[in-house]
Amino acid sequence: MEMVVLILKIYFVFVVFVMIVYTIRHYVFVSNRMFGEQRICYQDIIDSESPSVSVLIPMHNEEKTASQILDLLVEADYPKEKLEIIVVNDNSTDTTATIIDEYASKYPNIKSVHRKSEDRGKPIALNKGLEVAKGEIVVIFDADYLPPKGIIRDIAVSFNDPEVGAVMGRVIPVNSETNLLTRYLDLERTGGYQVDQQARYNLRLIPQYGGTVGGFRRELIRSLGNFDPYILTEDTELTFRLFVKGWKVIYANRVECYEESPEVWRVRARQLRRWSRGHTRVMFRYLMPLIISKHLSFREKLDGSLLLFVYTVPFILLTGIIDCVTLFFLGKMEILSTMIVLLFLGLHNTFGNFSTFFQIGIGSVLDGATYRIRILPFLIFNFFFNIWYISCGFIDAVIDVLTSRKPRWQKTKRFRKGVYSQ
Amino acid sequence: MIIIGLIFISFIILVLIPFIPGAAELVRPRDSKPLYIRMDYSKDPRYFGKTFKKILKDSLRGLREGTRKVRLSKDEEVEIVVSGNIAPNSEVLTVLHVLNDITSSENVGFKKEIYVAGDAVIGKENMVRAIASDGNIRLSEGAKVIRWLDAEGNIEVDKGCDLGISASSGNELRIERNCRFKRLFGTPVITFGLPKKKTIPAGSVEITTAKKIVTDKKRVVIPPATRVEDTLILKQELEVKEDCVLMGSLKVYGNVLIGQGVIIFGNIFSEGDIEIGEDSEVAGIIFSQKHIKIKDGVKIGNASTVKSVIGKKGIILGKNVTIYGYIMTESTGITT
Numbered sequence: 001m002e003m004v005v006l007i008l009k010i011y012f013v014f015v016v017f018v019m020i021v022y023t024i025r026h027y028v029f030v031s032n033r034m035f036g037e038q039r040i041c042y043q044d045i046i047d048s049e050s051p052s053v054s055v056l057i058p059m060h061n062e063e064k065t066a067s068q069i070l071d072l073l074v075e076a077d078y079p080k081e082k083l084e085i086i087v088v089n090d091n092s093t094d095t096t097a098t099i100i101d102e103y104a105s106k107y108p109n110i111k112s113v114h115r116k117s118e119d120r121g122k123p124i125a126l127n128k129g130l131e132v133a134k135g136e137i138v139v140i141f142d143a144d145y146l147p148p149k150g151i152i153r154d155i156a157v158s159f160n161d162p163e164v165g166a167v168m169g170r171v172i173p174v175n176s177e178t179n180l181l182t183r184y185l186d187l188e189r190t191g192g193y194q195v196d197q198q199a200r201y202n203l204r205l206i207p208q209y210g211g212t213v214g215g216f217r218r219e220l221i222r223s224l225g226n227f228d229p230y231i232l233t234e235d236t237e238l239t240f241r242l243f244v245k246g247w248k249v250i251y252a253n254r255v256e257c258y259e260e261s262p263e264v265w266r267v268r269a270r271q272l273r274r275w276s277r278g279h280t281r282v283m284f285r286y287l288m289p290l291i292i293s294k295h296l297s298f299r300e301k302l303d304g305s306l307l308l309f310v311y312t313v314p315f316i317l318l319t320g321i322i323d324c325v326t327l328f329f330l331g332k333m334e335i336l337s338t339m340i341v342l343l344f345l346g347l348h349n350t351f352g353n354f355s356t357f358f359q360i361g362i363g364s365v366l367d368g369a370t371y372r373i374r375i376l377p378f379l380i381f382n383f384f385f386n387i388w389y390i391s392c393g394f395i396d397a398v399i400d401v402l403t404s405r406k407p408r409w410q411k412t413k414r415f416r417k418g419v420y421s422q
Numbered sequence: 423m424i425i426i427g428l429i430f431i432s433f434i435i436l437v438l439i440p441f442i443p444g445a446a447e448l449v450r451p452r453d454s455k456p457l458y459i460r461m462d463y464s465k466d467p468r469y470f471g472k473t474f475k476k477i478l479k480d481s482l483r484g485l486r487e488g489t490r491k492v493r494l495s496k497d498e499e500v501e502i503v504v505s506g507n508i509a510p511n512s513e514v515l516t517v518l519h520v521l522n523d524i525t526s527s528e529n530v531g532f533k534k535e536i537y538v539a540g541d542a543v544i545g546k547e548n549m550v551r552a553i554a555s556d557g558n559i560r561l562s563e564g565a566k567v568i569r570w571l572d573a574e575g576n577i578e579v580d581k582g583c584d585l586g587i588s589a590s591s592g593n594e595l596r597i598e599r600n601c602r603f604k605r606l607f608g609t610p611v612i613t614f615g616l617p618k619k620k621t622i623p624a625g626s627v628e629i630t631t632a633k634k635i636v637t638d639k640k641r642v643v644i645p646p647a648t649r650v651e652d653t654l655i656l657k658q659e660l661e662v663k664e665d666c667v668l669m670g671s672l673k674v675y676g677n678v679l680i681g682q683g684v685i686i687f688g689n690i691f692s693e694g695d696i697e698i699g700e701d702s703e704v705a706g707i708i709f710s711q712k713h714i715k716i717k718d719g720v721k722i723g724n725a726s727t728v729k730s731v732i733g734k735k736g737i738i739l740g741k742n743v744t745i746y747g748y749i750m751t752e753s754t755g756i757t758t
Contacts, residue, residue: 039711040734046467046607046748047707048728077464150464160707161691162653163673177454186456204693256459371453374443422461 005332008323015320022313025306029199030362039202041252042158052082053156054135054218058125059100060090062143064416065260066099069143074107078152085110086133090125091117121409122211123227123234130218130226139215144260144414146174147213154255155215165220165247166238168197169213169255174420178263183375184382185261185268191360194367197251205303206243207251211235212259220247230406233278240286243304246295263415269389271412276311276393277400283308284401314390467607467748468590471554471572478519478537486521498534510545523557541575552586561585577608599741601757606749609728613757615718615741644668646681653688662686664699671706678710696733698722700740710734714751716743723747 055073059066066087073085087100089112097114104112115128130138137156141147151169158167170193176186200207209216211234221227224241227234239249262268290296290304327333357376364373400407447453466472478500481492485502492500500517508514510527516534518524523540526532532550536542541557544550547564550571558575561567567586571577574592579585581598588605589595595608635650636643642656646663652670654660659676662668664683671688672678678692682699689706690696696710701719707730708714708722714733716722723729723746730748731737737755739745749755 040732040752042709043465044732044748044750045707045709045730046465046728047730048747072461146461148459148461148463153465160671160689161673161709162671162689163655163691172457172459174456176456177451180448183448183454190457256457258456258459367457369453369457371447374447376444377440378444378448422458 005327005330008327008330009332011323012320012327015316015323018313018316022306025303026359028203029196030359032199032202033195033362033366036199036202038198039204041201041250041254042161043154043252043254045157045160047157047160050079050082050153051136051156051159052134053078053084053137053139053152053215054129054133055083055085055139055141055152056088056126056129056133057085057141057143058088058090058122058129059092059096059143060120060125060411061092061094062096062414063092063094063099064414065143066096067103068416068419069141069145069147070100070103070110072147072149073141073152074103074110075149076147076152077149078156080109082135083109083152084133084135086129087112088125088129089114090122090128091115091120119229121229121232123231124229124409126234127226127229130222133218135218137215138218138221140212141257142212142259144416145212146258146420148257151213151255151257154252155213158250158252159215159217161248161250163248164250165242165245166209166216166249167214167255168207168209168249168251169257170194170197170251170253171210171213171259172256173261174258175260175263175415178261178415180378181265181268181382182261182263183372184379187360187364187372187376187379188382189261190363190367190369192363193251193253194363195359198253200303201251201253203299203303204297206239206300206307207249208307209235209239209242209249211238213255213257216242231278231281232274232407232409233282236279236282237285240282240290240304240308243296243300244286244289244293246293258420260414260416262412264413265385267413269385270410272386272389273393273396274410276314276390277396277407278393279308279311280394280397281400281407283312284397311390312394314387315394318387318391467588467605468572468592470552470570470588471590474535474552474572475537475554475556478517482519489516492517494535505540508545535569542573559591581614597739597757599757603749603755603757604751606745606755607747608745609725610723610744610746611749612745613739613741613743640676659694680704705729708732713737716740716745718742720744 057069089097089100100112104110111132113128113132115125137159139152139155155167155169158164171189173182173186173189176182197207228237231237242249262271287308291301357379361373361376399405477494478492482490482502487502489499489501491497498517500519502519505522506520506524508526508530511529513531513533518536520538524538525543526545526548528546530545530548535552538555542553542555542559544561544565546562549566552569553559553571555573559571559573560578561580561583563580564582566584569586570588572590576593577589577591577595579597579601581600583601585601585603589603590607595606595611598614636645641659641661644650644662644666647665649667655673657675660674661679662681662684664681666684668686672690674692677694678690678696680698680702682701684699684702686704690704690708692710695713696708697715698717698720700717703721710733712734713736714731715738718740719742721744722731725746728747731745732750734752736753737749737751739757
């Protein structure tokens with residue numbers, strides 16, 4: 001029993017240590033956005049010599065969204081002779097195939113590609129699209145996105161920098177006013193992009209390619225073997241593959257695009273669990289290559305490692321809370337001294353649990369959206385929801401690795417009721 | 423018991439207080455709309471002039487004289503005049519739409535925007551809020567633009583002018599010395615001074631292809647008259663000595679010092695300062711997170727392309743510099 005208590009106490013200290021590390025990380029990012037040097041991105045560049053671009057849109061049962069994204073892309077200001085739009089119908093059972101075939105017959109630079117295999121998923125669909133893509137640059141959009149007129153130019157222009165392997169833009173929920181969940185997700189996106197991603201770009205760390213509203217060099221990705229069909233977060237995998245090989249991913253805060261957020265908790269839970277499962281698989285695969293890579297600085301390795309562990313932290317925290325409660329009921333909370341325990345608890349609760357909250361607050365201030373900050377305290381409920389489903393995803397990934405199980409892609413349900421307009 | 427009850431109630435109230443503003447926002451949302459994205463945004467260096475002219479043309483269609491209220495950033499009185507000849511030391515308080523040419527004398531203050539269908543000659547020490555022209559614009563010595571100027575034709579800027587936020591031309595933009603700017607666009611933008619005759623005839627320098635580039639932990643040096651075929655990505659500083667030819671692009675984490683008479687076919691990206699030596703030519707983009715200094719006689723881009731020179735913390739242009747395209751800084755650009 002003494003040994004169990006000792007292990008529980010050591011784990012408790014470890015949890016507090018992890019929380020403090022991530023708290024410092026969040027503070028660094030927020031401080032950078034508030035007071036630090038802001039690097040400019042490449043969207044101000046005007047260059048008449050544009051690279052050829054292939055836009056890839058994987059679609060599985062996207063009849064609610066297909067038309068609007070294609071209508072918007074047809075209006076893009078990118079030179080038509082240098083732009084092809086490839087829509088990959090990934091085994092749809094609704095009218096998606098008919099819709100995209102209609103667009104392909106109407107517009108010469110839209111191509112429809114149909115996959116009939118049951119072995120479906122975004123990475124597989126992207127690989128299929130890459131087989132037919134001819135552009136130097138590949139730009140990806142999910143089907144629920146609403147790309148503005150100038151976004152393809154804004155993404156493509158970044159590749160003038162010879163070190164850039166991939167570019168990521170900013171995602172903004174279009175249905176933020178639907179319910180409490182969409183308002184939460186809107187705030188989370190604000191913190192994640194306006195503060196986290198931009199700070200990483202400013203500090204020359206590891207901005208993350210997010211798999212949509214972004215692009216990469218086609219030949220580079222083909223030379224690296226395309227996407228792994230059994231990784232559920234092909235975007236994170238690509239990010240680390242590029243950095244480990246000496247390429248950079250850059251974040252462009254001004255390249256903004258609307259997305260549709262999940263409007264139902266069940267759908268959000270599945271999305272979170274998939275992200276966590278995929279991200280954790282990437283962690284197992286890339287932690288060591290990241291640490292030993294000759295192309296990365298110490299700062300990049302540190303940030304990359306913390307980023308890889310991001311979906312492990314909720315599991316650590318969840319088990320930490322269980323650990324805490326167990327120690328409490330065993331009457332063994334006196335770890336070093338009462339004051340230090342109180343300090344640990346204070347840190348744990350004030351900064352560990354809620355450290356992302358001030359990131360969201362500052363993000364909203366930078367966006368000039370001040371009233372929405374008032375619902376920040378309500379994020380506490382979302383916080384426990386996130387912890388639970390991310391932990392489930394983490395456990396899924398561990399089982400995947402231990403049993404060599406191959407995960408199946410789960411599509412996020414759409415809620416589109418009509419055409420979004422401003 | 424009562425005290426415990428009061429403490430408990432106080433505790434509950436204190437727990438609930440942070441949720442009250444949020445609850446109000448959820449019940450009566452004031453900030454629930456999605457963040458605004460301009461869906462029709464398309465990068466255009468002449469955006470200000472084109473947009474302003476479109477608003478006026480749409481609002482004043484057919485009007486040849488008089489005044490009319492037009493919605494700009496707010497409702498503004500627009501005065502339509504056939505042509506203008508503004509007396510010295512005067513002030514123009516309304517938005518002007520000039521159907522032909524306009525000329526102003528010394529020390530005139532244009533408090534509002536001007537749209538000139540013909541040419542505009544702005545006098546010495548004038549202050550102009552913003553001016554768009556379908557013809558040419560000439561800014562005389564010491565003129566100051568608060569916001570922007572745009573011309574379909576040429577723009578000529580005399581010495582000591584301040585070009586505000588943006589100066590753009592559908593044709594040539596020529597700037598004299600001691601001018602300040604933030605954004606310039608022209609095909610080309612040319613600084614003061616006449617082209618000098620090159621002392622070394624082109625092709626007389628023997629170029630050797632680089633087999634070894636001098637390098638240490640802090641600095642990479644490309645020796646004179648060296649031809650480099652590849653794109654270079656360097657963590658150190660870079661010095662390119664005179665008469666080199668670089669076929670690829672450069673990405674440098676330190677400062678970049680380009681010597682005299684160097685030809686670069688690719689782009690230059692740097693996290694540090696960039697200095698382009700006299701009479702060098704760069705076919706591509708120049709982009710720095712810090713300062714850019716472009717010395718005399720440098721040419722960037724060519725007549726058939728539009729390229730950009732972007733230096734976040736400042737740009738200095740020497741004399742007889744020719745840039746085909748766009749120049750931008752978040753700080754201050756100057757012609758010396």
